[in-house]
Amino acid sequence: MRRGSPAIWAFVITSTAGFMAALDNLVVTTALTAIRQHLGGGISDLEWTVNAYTLSYAVLLLLGAALGDRLGRRRIFTIGLGAFTLASLAAALAPNIDALVAARAVQGVGAALLTPVSLTLLTAAVPAAKRGMAFGAWGAVNGMAVAMGPLIGGTVVEHLSWQWIFALNVPFGLILLPLARLRLTESVGPNGRLDIPGTALASTGFFGIVYAVIRGNDDGWTSGPVLAGLIGGTVLLLAFLAWERRSPAPLLPLRLFRSRAFSAVNAATVLMSLGMFGSIFLLSQFLQAVQGFSPMEAGVRMLPWTGMPMLVAPLAGLLAGRIGGRNVIAAGLALQAAGLGWFAAVVSTHVSYAAQAPALVLSGVGMALFFAPVATLLMGSVRPQEQGVASGTNSALREVGGALGVAVLTAVFTAHGSYSSAQHYVDGLAPALWVGASVIGVATLAILLAPRRDAADAAGAVMADSAAAGARDAEAEPLAQPTA
Incomplete structure (x- = not known):
């Protein structure tokens, strides 16, 4: 890629925007204590500062891709980036916790619009021979954002204020917006149909369940609003599945789940995110509220994990080539579960960091072994022309798992503990971590349901299976044509 070429510009613009969107998943975790001290509110309010983003991001991610196909990918990218930037400013200026939660929800909408089309825009700009390198770099940038989120958030909070974790998005967004308009080429996709009913059913269903789990301990699990959320949310999700079976342009193509490998990978992804995100939410606060570390010190101490x-990751890739992606992912999940179980076993008000470190390292190695080969196994489980929607489905389910994780593990925490003292916090943290470890243990069993053959063999079989349908698929899904 030549300096100043369209490919370079596309990489810089899309990867920077993707970094911002990925960073906001975890950057807020080390700022939660400062936010609570400044804006007030209880633990359920803090949950919503995380879940308002992840939930809106998750349920609108696939719709964002479809909007890009229909209305133009560059257009949707700039709309999403604009919404994300304005919502970041609103979050920085939020006068109370409710305004912050609302701004975070709009941030998630913006991220859901810009993320799925950014990789498509990069694909169109990069020559085919160099796409592997470009995709790897793009993924590394996004992965670095997730890994560095707690540290960046803690550093900014300590040296500036919690508002700046959102305000720093604004100048980058204002720079990227004109660059996107001038340097990215507009294109549309082969399928411009939108699944509005499916999006509405999934969004309201997931919101109802997450709301009920968050409010269950405070309002009572048999209270009217909680029961309405649980029952209504479940009914809406069942209606969503029924609608997807008959929709001409489904938001979530259920036929993909006929693949045992695809189903296993996505089940493991949801459960892994549930246990991991919920644990990070609570542990980042433990390091500050109980152990007395500053936000930056807490972020540094999370690094062995995040x-x-x-x-x-490079070692995980080599291992996947030798022993198969399924086995590497299973090992990673087992190590992640062991790390959380270790932490749950040793946690106390005065536990030393030296006693915590092995648990954090185990969890970090487990996370790496999981995420490195999961994309390859996922892509090898579907036909080439279905890889885009498969990737979007996996990303959406990962975010849903994260939102449920924060809600479920915090519900366990509040059932056994509280913020009222260090000991009460530990009393709630330990059982929550045991639940997180158990959920990831189930994820280990789920991934073992995937076929034994490695991803390369699976991909080859899928390629052969789809060869006969190639001409029909080419007619049904013509290549995207650039527009002015």
């Missing part, structure tokens, strides 16, 4: 994938 930063380990940057070191271990």
